[in-house]
Amino acid sequence: MVRRLEGKVAIITGGGSGFGAGIAAKFTQEGTKVIITDLSQDNGTKIAQSLGCDFLRADVTKREDWEAVLEHAIDTFGRLDIVVNNAGATYSNKPTETVKDDEFDMCFHVNVRSLYLSSSVLLPYFLENDRPGCFIQIASTAGLRPRPGLTWYNASKAAVSNATKTMAVEYAPNKIRFNAVCPVVGSTGMTHLFLGKPDTEENRKAWVSTIPMGRGSTPKDVANACCYLASEEAEFITGVNLEVDGGRCV
DSSP: OOOTTTTOEEEEETTTSHHHHHHHHHHHHTTOEEEEEESOHHHHHHHHHHHTOEEEEOOTTOHHHHHHHHHHHHHHHSOOOEEEEOOOOOOOOOOGGGOOHHHHHHHHIIIIIHHHHHHHHHHHHHHHTTOOEEEEEEOOGGGTSOOTTOHHHHHHHHHHHHHHHHHHHHHGGGTEEEEEEEEOOOSSTTHHHHHTSOOOHHHHHHHHTTSTTSSOOOHHHHHHHHHHHHSGGGTTOOSOEEEESTTTTO
């Protein structure tokens, strides 16, 4: 059976857990040579060893770390095809007037500055080598249908979606595609922050009740969407916000 991403090389940020680990697993199964990055050395090493892929500890808010990851991709595999900007951050759900400066800064540094740096560092590689490329950002339904309590997280994800559309138009003539995947809250290491309370079945009931299909997004859901967008099947798809949300945004 022909694998959908055979021979491709991908960078997946935040690949040490949650959606990122799920995307890395799916891409590896589909024939991709994967480089995951994460702030956690332990988590990143564990996932990389389990999948047989590469791991680099990297901070997505630092230009030199992006440069190191690109260098690793070229030196190790001789190419780069796919970039999945999955790493993200939020603060605990709370009234907007109580948000602290460092919480605001964290959201925009991790969620938005990382996209700026990935494009600034990696786009020249695709442009100078006249290579098609695929950038996939993990945005959020929060950027499309915001709700109270996470104003600056929501705003940062809206920026992700807008930047994705802008770059999709700008680089379409170069065959470099930009798309965003927008999950609804799932059960990950950040769920308790989105809820503003412990991640328990009881505490999840309220937001699950707003999802027509009755559950949150899983790493498998997000990984399958990313695999499609990265594949040749989606060669004419760019600038979309693909809602992976069980009908939440309808």
